[in-house]
Amino acid sequence: MNKDCLNSIPLERFGQIIPRRRGTIERASNEFPKYEYNANVLAKELHPKIQHVIVSEIEELNGAKRYTLVPDKEAGQEKLAYFNAGQYISLNLKIGDSLLTRPYSLCSSPKEALDGKYQITVKTMKNGFASEYINTNFNVGTKLEISSPAGFFYHEPLRDKKKVLGIAGGSGIAPFISFAKAIADGTEDFDLTLLYGSRTKEEILFKDELEELEKCGRVKVIHILSDEEIEGYRHGFISADLIKENMDENCSIFVCGSQGMYDYIAKETQKLGLTRKQVRFDAYGEYKLGERDEAYVAANEGKTYQLTVTMDFETVTIPAKTDEPLLVAFERAGLKAPSRCRSGECGWCRCRLVSGNVYVPEKIEGIRQYDKLTGYIHPCCSFPCSDCRIYINCEE
Numbered sequence: 596m597n598k599d600c601l602n603s604i605p606l607e608r609f610g611q612i613i614p615r616r617r618g619t620i621e622r623a624s625n626e627f628p629k630y631e632y633n634a635n636v637l638a639k640e641l642h643p644k645i646q647h648v649i650v651s652e653i654e655e656l657n658g659a660k661r662y663t664l665v666p667d668k669e670a671g672q673e674k675l676a677y678f679n680a681g682q683y684i685s686l687n688l689k690i691g692d693s694l695l696t697r698p699y700s701l702c703s704s705p706k707e708a709l710d711g712k713y714q715i716t717v718k719t720m721k722n723g724f725a726s727e728y729i730n731t732n733f734n735v736g737t738k739l740e741i742s743s744p745a746g747f748f749y750h751e752p753l754r755d756k757k758k759v760l761g762i763a764g765g766s767g768i769a770p771f772i773s774f775a776k777a778i779a780d781g782t783e784d785f786d787l788t789l790l791y792g793s794r795t796k797e798e799i800l801f802k803d804e805l806e807e808l809e810k811c812g813r814v815k816v817i818h819i820l821s822d823e824e825i826e827g828y829r830h831g832f833i834s835a836d837l838i839k840e841n842m843d844e845n846c847s848i849f850v851c852g853s854q855g856m857y858d859y860i861a862k863e864t865q866k867l868g869l870t871r872k873q874v875r876f877d878a879y880g881e882y883k884l885g886e887r888d889e890a891y892v893a894a895n896e897g898k899t900y901q902l903t904v905t906m907d908f909e910t911v912t913i914p915a916k917t918d919e920p921l922l923v924a925f926e927r928a929g930l931k932a933p934s935r936c937r938s939g940e941c942g943w944c945r946c947r948l949v950s951g952n953v954y955v956p957e958k959i960e961g962i963r964q965y966d967k968l969t970g971y972i973h974p975c976c977s978f979p980c981s982d983c984r985i986y987i988n989c990e991e
C-alpha cells in the first residue's frame with residue numbers, strides 16, 4: 596500500500612471500532628446462540644447416543660420375527676441415523692430387574708433409513724433370554740431405545756474387493772440381506788455370492804426375498820442344507836471345497852453366524868491358506884466358554900466371586916458367576932452399564948479393573964494394548980478369577 600493510499604483512509608473511523616464493538620457485545624443476549632455448526636449437526640444425526648423408535652410392523656418368518664422400527668415422534672425422534680449395509684443396532688431392554696442390551700444386524704437397506712425405517716430379525720434361540728423375551732413381548736406400538744448403527748462388518752471400497760463371498764449360517768443371513776438390498780438399489784457397488792447354510796429347507800429365512808434380489812444380476816445365492824438332501828440344494832456343510840469352488844483370488848470373504856460356525860469356518864479357510872485379513876467375521880455376540888477355555892473352567896467351575904462396583908460414583912457389591920461375562924453380572928444387578936456389541940469389538944463397555952483378576956479368552960481381539968497395560972477391561976468378554984474392584988464411568 597503506498598503513502599497516497601494510506602492518506603485516503605479516514606483514520607478517525609478506526610478510533611470508533613472499539614466503542615462500536617463494546618456496544619455490540621453489551622447489547623448481545625446472554626443466551627448461547629441457537630444455531631449449531633453443520634459438522635456438529637451432521638455428527639449428531641449420524642451418531643446419536645440414543646434413538647427412540649416404535650415397532651410399526653411384525654412379520655412372522657420361519658422360527659423368527661422381522662420387526663420394522665420407525666422414529667418415535669412423540670419422543671422427539673424425527674428421523675433415523677444412516678448406516679452402512681452390514682452394521683447393527685443395539686436394543687436397550689429391561690427384563691425383570693435386569694437392564695441389558697442386545698445387538699441385532701439391520702436387515703433393511705441403508706436407503707430405507709432415509710425414509711425412516713429400520714428392520715431387524717430376531718430368531719428365538721434355545722435358552723435365549725433376550726430373544727425369547729422380544730419375540731413374546733414385542734407388539735406393534737412397543738417403544739424402544741436403540742443405539743446408533745455400529746460395527747465394522749461392511750464393505751469398504753478402499754479395503755475390500757469388488758467381489759464378495761458371503762458365508763451365512765441361520766439368522767446370520769440378516770446383514771447379507773442388507774448387502775443384497777443395497778446392491779440391488781444401487782447404494783453398494785460390488786457383486787455378492789452367498790453361501791447360506793440352514794439345517795432344513797423349512798428353516799431358510801428370506802428365501803423368496805433372496806430369489807427376488809438375485810434378479811438384479813449381482814447377487815447369487817447357494818443354499819446348503821445340513822440335515823436334508825433335496826434336489827436343487829447342496830447338502831452338508833460350508834466346507835473348504837465349497838468355499839474354493841465359489842471364490843476367486845480377487846474376492847473378500849464375509850462371515851456371519853454362530854460362534855460354533857466361526858470356529859468351523861476359520862479352520863476351513865485356513866485349509867485354503869486364507870489369512871484372517873482376508874476373512875471378516877461379524878461380531879458374534881456374547882462369548883460362550885468352550886473347549887479352548889478348559890484351564891479357566893477347570894479352576895473356576897461352579898464358583899461365584901464378589902464384585903465391588905463403583906458406577907457413576909455409587910458403590911455396590913454384587914455376585915458374579917464364573918460361567919458368565921462380568922457384564923451379565925452388572926446387568927443382573929440392575930446396573931445400567933454401557934455396552935453395544937457384547938463381543939469385545941466396540942469398546943463401549945470399557946471399564947477399569949482396580950483390583951482382582953479376570954480371564955479374557957485368547958480369541959478376543961478387540962482390546963487395545965494400552966488398555967491391557969493400564970488395567971482397563973471389556974466386561975462383555977472378561978470372566979472373574981477372583982473378587983474384583985471395578986470402576987465404571989468414573990475414576991478415583
Ligand code: FES
Pocket residue numbers: 933934935936937938939940941942943944945961973974975976
Ligand atoms: S460391548 Fe462392545 S466391547 Fe464390550
